[in-house]
Structures are given as structure tokens and as C-alpha cells.
Amino acid sequence: MQDSPFPRPLVVGIDVGGTKTHLRARTGDELVADHVRPSSGWRPHDPVAAADWLAALVAGALPACARPAAVAVGAHACETPRQCAEIRAALRPHFDAPASVVGDAELLVPAAGLDRGAGLVAGTGSVAVGRREDGTPVQVGGWGALLGDEGGAAGLVREAVRAVWAAHDLGAEPDELAKGLLAAFEVPDVPALGGALEGAASPSADWGRHAPAVFAAAEAGSSLAGAVLAEGGRSLAALVVRLAARGVPVDDVVVAGSTVLAQPVLYDAFVASLAEHVPHARPRHLDVPPVEGALAMARSLL
Numbered sequence: 353m354q355d356s357p358f359p360r361p362l363v364v365g366i367d368v369g370g371t372k373t374h375l376r377a378r379t380g381d382e383l384v385a386d387h388v389r390p391s392s393g394w395r396p397h398d399p400v401a402a403a404d405w406l407a408a409l410v411a412g413a414l415p416a417c418a419r420p421a422a423v424a425v426g427a428h429a430c431e432t433p434r435q436c437a438e439i440r441a442a443l444r445p446h447f448d449a450p451a452s453v454v455g456d457a458e459l460l461v462p463a464a465g466l467d468r469g470a471g472l473v474a475g476t477g478s479v480a481v482g483r484r485e486d487g488t489p490v491q492v493g494g495w496g497a498l499l500g501d502e503g504g505a506a507g508l509v510r511e512a513v514r515a516v517w518a519a520h521d522l523g524a525e526p527d528e529l530a531k532g533l534l535a536a537f538e539v540p541d542v543p544a545l546g547g548a549l550e551g552a553a554s555p556s557a558d559w560g561r562h563a564p565a566v567f568a569a570a571e572a573g574s575s576l577a578g579a580v581l582a583e584g585g586r587s588l589a590a591l592v593v594r595l596a597a598r599g600v601p602v603d604d605v606v607v608a609g610s611t612v613l614a615q616p617v618l619y620d621a622f623v624a625s626l627a628e629h630v631p632h633a634r635p636r637h638l639d640v641p642p643v644e645g646a647l648a649m650a651r652s653l654l
Contacts, residue, residue, distance in 0.1 A: 368427045384414065431494070437453070472588060474504050475608075478588060505560035512569075516533060529569035589626040592605055593630060607619075
């Protein structure tokens with residue numbers, strides 16, 4: 353690559369999400385690139401393919417002859433330190449610059465301007481991350497819609513269907529939650545919800561998009577929906593409790609994700625449970641894009 357045309361080091365931060373990817377590049381305070389594209393083609397379990405995808409993204413977003421001085425990536429589905437290290441190693445042939453690759457949830461704490469704390473994401477799925485005092489990364493949750501992701505959109509829908517089934521087994525007439533789910537999944541009766549869930553091509557996405565039916569039912573007075581959301585909030589708080597039990601400082605808990613931040617009933621249930629179980633933890637909304645955390649990490653590599 354040719355020398356960078358910028359007088360100050362060019363740092364690149366990338367947030368690879370499950371749906372979209374956000375790249376930002378800065379030299380000092382100057383914004384050089386701010387690029388958003390779909391995450392289609394992202395293959396995190398193939399390190400070489402993942403590195404090629406990232407390199408092509410950077411090449412397409414930066415001006416000609418721009419040479420990154422550091423690159424930091426927060427990557428969706430980069431689930432273990434070994435997997436992230438393999439992608440970082442595969443990036444070396446592409447960039448003559450230091451690089452860092454972490455799971456995308458790890459961007460939250462630096463994006464909030466913090467050096468330590470916990471990051472909690474509840475969007476389609478749910479996960480919490482942090483680092484122990486020695487720097488060891490810890491992740492809890494994030495196990496997908498079939499087995500986990502409690503408090504995320506897909507997990508809420510799964511638990512709402514379970515609640516509706518239980519009420520049906522007791523002989524109850526369909527309430528607002530059951531009616532909302534039947535309409536959302538376009539099935540004629542409560543027993544048919546099972547086939548609708550099992551037939552989903554992508555459970556996380558296909559289930560999660562029906563979460564508004566759960567929130568609408570709670571607003572309409574469904575006690576079943578209210579109980580599902582209350583339990584979802586407790587489950588999100590439990591992720592932070594697990595981090596604390598494993599030695600992660602959780603004085604600050606940076607919260608992101610469209611599901612928890614857009615729904616006060618879920619967020620309030622989370623905050624109440626967190627106050628009960630980890631009284632010293634301070635939840636705080638992330639009010640900047642997570643890619644800012646990647647930029648902060650890239651700067652730290654210089």
C-alpha cells in the first residue's frame with residue numbers, strides 16, 4: 353500500500369452486527385469514512401473468509417491510498433478468544449498495522465468512554481460481556497434462540513408461546529397475547545404455534561420479528577405477556593449477576609440493543625432486578641453507535 357495521505361494516524365473501527373456492519377475511520381478529529389452496509393457474506397467461523405471480507409470492506413470504504421495505522425473490529429458471532437485471534441491472524445497479510453478483533457458486545461464499554469465495566473446487549477438475542485481485572489474476557493448468554501437469548505426479542509417470543517401453551521393446557525380461552533401471536537404467525541389456533549416455531553428457517557430472526565406482539569399484548573393488559581416481560585428483565589439482570597460472580601467489575605453496565613432500550617417495561621424490569629441482586633451496579637444507556645467503541649480500541653493500539 354502507498355503511504356497514507358493524512359498527516360495524523362488513520363484509525364479504523366468496524367462493528368459487524370448480525371444485520372448490518374458499520375465502519376468509521378478517523379484521523380485525529382476528522383471523520384474520513386462513515387460507511388454502513390449489510391452484513392451478508394460475513395462468515396466468522398472461517399477466519400480466512402472473514403479476514404478477506406473485512407479487508408474488502410475497508411478497501412471499499414476508505415479513500416484511495418489511505419493506509420490504516422490501526423484497525424479494531426467488534427464482530428458478531430465471534431464467540432471465543434481463539435476464534436477472534438484466528439481472524440486477527442488472518443488479517444495480517446491485508447494490513448501492515450496492528451489489529452484487534454473481539455466480539456461485538458465488547459464495543460459497548462469503550463464506546464461509553466469507560467475502561468472497565470460490563471456490556472449488555474438485548475436486541476434479537478441477548479448477551480453480556482466484560483473483562484476480569486487481569487484482562488481475561490468473559491461472556492455469558494448469547495446461546496441463540498433455541499436454547500437461550502432470554503430477554504432478547506426471539507427469547508421473549510419463545511417464552512410467550514410457552515406461556516400461551518400452558519394457559520391453553522389449563523383450558524383458558526385465548527387472551528390478548530395468544531391472539532396477537534396467532535395473528536403474527538398467521539396460524540388458526542394455539543396448538544399450531546408449535547409448527548410455526550419449528551418451521552422457522554432462522555429462529556432468531558423469524559421469531560424475533562414477532563416480539564412487538566408480546567409488547568402490544570402487555571400494553572393491552574395481558575397478564576401472561578406482563579409475566580413474560582418481567583421474567584425477561586430478570587433474565588437480563590441474571591447475566592450481569594453471572595459476570596460479577598466470575599470476577600468482572602460491574603459497577604457500570606452499558607446497555608444497548610433495540611429490544612431493551614425501546615421497551616420501558618422490559619428495561620424497568622431489568623433495572624429493578626439488577627438493583628435487587630447487584631445494588632452497586634449502575635445501568636446506563638449507550639447513546640453513541642457501538643462503532644465508536646471500535647475506534648477507541650483502534651486508538652489504543654497506536
